Structures are given as structure tokens and as C-alpha cells.
Amino acid sequence: MLQGMTPETPTAPSIDHATETSALRDATIDDAEQIEAVHYAAREAVYAGRVEDWPPPGPDRSGRIERWRRWLSAQDVDCVVATTSDGIVGFVTVRPSRDEDAGADMAEMPTLYVHPDHWRRGHGGSLCAASVQRAMNRGFRRLSLWVLDMNEQARVFYHSFGFAPDGATKVDDGTKERLVAHRYVLSLTETE
Numbered sequence: 774m775l776q777g778m779t780p781e782t783p784t785a786p787s788i789d790h791a792t793e794t795s796a797l798r799d800a801t802i803d804d805a806e807q808i809e810a811v812h813y814a815a816r817e818a819v820y821a822g823r824v825e826d827w828p829p830p831g832p833d834r835s836g837r838i839e840r841w842r843r844w845l846s847a848q849d850v851d852c853v854v855a856t857t858s859d860g861i862v863g864f865v866t867v868r869p870s871r872d873e874d875a876g877a878d879m880a881e882m883p884t885l886y887v888h889p890d891h892w893r894r895g896h897g898g899s900l901c902a903a904s905v906q907r908a909m910n911r912g913f914r915r916l917s918l919w920v921l922d923m924n925e926q927a928r929v930f931y932h933s934f935g936f937a938p939d940g941a942t943k944v945d946d947g948t949k950e951r952l953v954a955h956r957y958v959l960s961l962t963e964t965e
């Protein structure tokens with residue numbers, strides 16, 4: 774399955790799979806500003822005009838960067854970034870699941886974002902694979918995430934990677950519309 778996530782798939786129709794020289798590395802606190810920029814641009818590309826006031830408008834960029842600095846300092850959070858000559862073009866975080874019904878064996882991927890200028894070039898797949906590796910390194914046996922029902926692009930992506938919905942849903946309280954999110958889970962004991 775993970776082998777299927779290679780960046781350049783020559784047979785895919787009508788998509789520019791332009792090759793980019795890219796690398797993955799662990800994030801540092803100094804990456805907070807670039808990570809925030811990718812996060813905001815990707816959320817804007819997916820939700821602006823579709824979800825009211827999301828991403829939150831306004832000038833609080835410094836507050837968002839500060840929140841990323843705190844995340845990047847947390848001991849139980851791994852963050853991996855994808856870089857090209859443009860700098861950071863994507864990132865993923867992984868941490869223990871905070872769901873009440875999750876056992877200690879379940880990790881969660883709370884964020885996976887690629888800058889829209891770099892979509893469909895394999896960065897999402899590479900970051901997801903890195904997240905799987907980080908979760909396995911920490912001894913987790915399952916990796917979960919929550920994805921909004923309306924986010925078809927991400928749902929297709931997660932399906933293509935091997936995640937499947939486990940039936941759990943919740944109302945996302947970060948948005949005014951209180952949109953429905955589904956939990957997707959990947960077994961980490963069947964990835965070889």
C-alpha cells in the first residue's frame with residue numbers, strides 16, 4: 774500500500790505530476806512561521822467560500838504562529854515537514870489520540886496540510902508515510918484522524934492511502950456551521 778504512494782505516477786490523467794526535488798525532516802520551533810503559512814493557505818483553498826469564517830479571518834497571524842511554537846515544543850507531538858527549493862510546502866503532526874474511546878494503542882494525525890501550489894505531487898503521501906513511521910516508532914498500533922464530511926479531496930486521499938472510516942462521527946466545534954467529521958483509522962500492524 775505505501776509503495777503505491779510514490780509521487781510521480783505517469784498514467785494519472787490531466788494532473789500535472791511535475792517532479793519536485795523534495796525532502797522530509799523533523800520540524801523545529803523555528804519552522805512555526807512557515808508551517809502557519811502553509812496551514813492557512815491550504816485551509817483557505819479548501820474552505821474559503823464554503824465554510825463561514827473558516828479559516829478564521831483577521832490579523833491574528835502572530836497568535837497562530839505562537840500556537841504552532843507551543844505545538845512544536847510538545848514532547849508527545851511529532852511534526853515532519855516536506856521541503857523543496859520553495860521552503861516548507863507541507864507538514865504533518867502525530868500524537869496520542871485524545872478520543873475518549875481510543876485505547877493507548879491509537880495515535881492521531883491531527884494535521885496534514887500541503888500548500889495548494891504543491892498538491893498532487895506526492896507530498897501528502899510522503900508525509901502520511903512519515904507519520905505512520907513516527908507512530909510505529911512510538912509503539913502505536915493504529916493511526917486515526919478526523920476529516921470533515923465536506924472535505925471530499927482529503928477523504929479520497931485518505932482512502933487511497935489505506936485509511937477507512939470506523940463509523941465514529943462528531944460535530945466539529947471549530948466551525949460556526951458545526952460540520953460533521955468522520956474518524957478514519959489505519960492499522961499499523963498490517964502495513965508491511
Ligand SMILES: CC(C)(COP(=O)(O)OP(=O)(O)OC[C@H]1O[C@@H](n2cnc3c(N)ncnc32)[C@H](O)[C@@H]1OP(=O)(O)O)[C@@H](O)C(=O)NCCC(=O)NCCS
Nearest residue numbers: 782885886887892893894895896897898920926927930933
Ligand atoms: C489532502 C492533501 C494533504 C493531499 O496532499 P497531496 O500532496 O496533494 O497528495 P498526493 O499528491 O500525495 O496524493 C496521493 C493520492 O491521493 C489522491 N488524491 C489527492 N488529492 C486528490 C484530489 N484532489 N482528487 C482526487 N484524488 C486525490 C490521489 O489518489 C493521489 O494520487 P495521484 O495523484 O497519483 O492520483 C492535500 O490535498 C491538502 O493539503 N488538502 C488541504 C488540507 C486538508 O484537507 N488536510 C486534511 C485535513 S483532515
